Amino acid sequence: MPRWQPDARARLEEAALALYSERGFDQTTVEEIAARAGLTKRTFFRHFVDKREVLFGGGDIEGVVVRAIQSAPPAEGALESVSRGLEALGAVLDEQGEPAARRIRIVRASPELWERQLIKFASLAQAVARALRARGVGDPAAILAAESGITALRVASDRWIEDTKTQSLQRLVTESIAELRAIASPRAGRARTRR
Amino acid sequence: MPRWQPDARARLEEAALALYSERGFDQTTVEEIAARAGLTKRTFFRHFVDKREVLFGGGDIEGVVVRAIQSAPPAEGALESVSRGLEALGAVLDEQGEPAARRIRIVRASPELWERQLIKFASLAQAVARALRARGVGDPAAILAAESGITALRVASDRWIEDTKTQSLQRLVTESIAELRAIASPRAGRARTRR
């Protein structure tokens, strides 16, 4: 008979997700999460650096996006490459479906968690900018294209979690980037954005 | 003789700024800040909701930006209005000069503080989007224009703090938004961004 149940980490993630969505993030203590997983507070912090991180561990987001950018057609513009990368991420989350959306909703419900999500986005933007530079995009352009793409992703995911069933995040990302183009285009956007 | 020295809040801000920049944010305890200001920990938390907020209290950023947007020429495109607002903010920070840049550098040096800064940016973006909607800009456009503008502001301020003396944040904001336009423009940005 083994001394411990296996998959402590997964059990902690499950427990945290359940409690955060039942009572809310700040009404949940780490001890409660650990107890629910049959572990102790100390063990929780061996698996996750802090109370928030338990919601952000799953899946190599950056890897998905960066790899998609690397394998995009080389002649494209910077924003187009970013779009490919973020659409790939959208496809992954579409596949996960409701569970992924549920996690995002929990994060949006707590300012503390949203804070953490924003810094994850920032680090994703940096990874994207690096990938663009590796493709020969110049420096101000790389950062701006990366950050703008992430902006579009955020807008798209906000819409996605309101209706996961009928909407595709991948499509919403594509649309958001198209809208971004319309707004930022030098000649368009002047009176076109009204109405 | 008064029972307490006046300007407790300002003294706390000063003390925090000094200690954060000497030892770093996480090597400074609230008790140390309070002691340096001749006060107690409890009093610190009566003035600031948490240890980070002490760096973000000064100045009505949102007000500056929103008012500038409201008083911009009405026929402009959404991104143009945002640009006006953020240039106004840039002018204010240019005026404050080195002290403002110093504060930003401290924030950038600590992940925790940067996290807080990001959520401040997010709330600024929401305020900007509201101001745009009040001017008749439609909904996806308002959010995207606001968020993209803030992106440009972030890029600009990152450049600004590297050389406050010779550079103007206001100008850097204008330039960043112009670069954003170049990237996002539907036909440009294709091969233009390389080399």
Added chain:
DNA sequence: AGCAGTGATGACACTCGGTGACCTCACTGT
């Protein structure tokens, strides 16, 4: 079989951010 690691977990004490409850006392207005 015996035995020395190894590594995940528990136990415990501690620091620090943050809060609630109650006390103090210079100032203010009547």
Added chain:
DNA sequence: ACAGTGAGGTCACCGAGTGTCATCACTGCT
């Protein structure tokens, strides 16, 4: 004079996060 008022102090407490040491099933080697 005297009852507020409000900024600040005191104290006790909770919960996040960490350092340190003990435990003990499992592994591999002899």
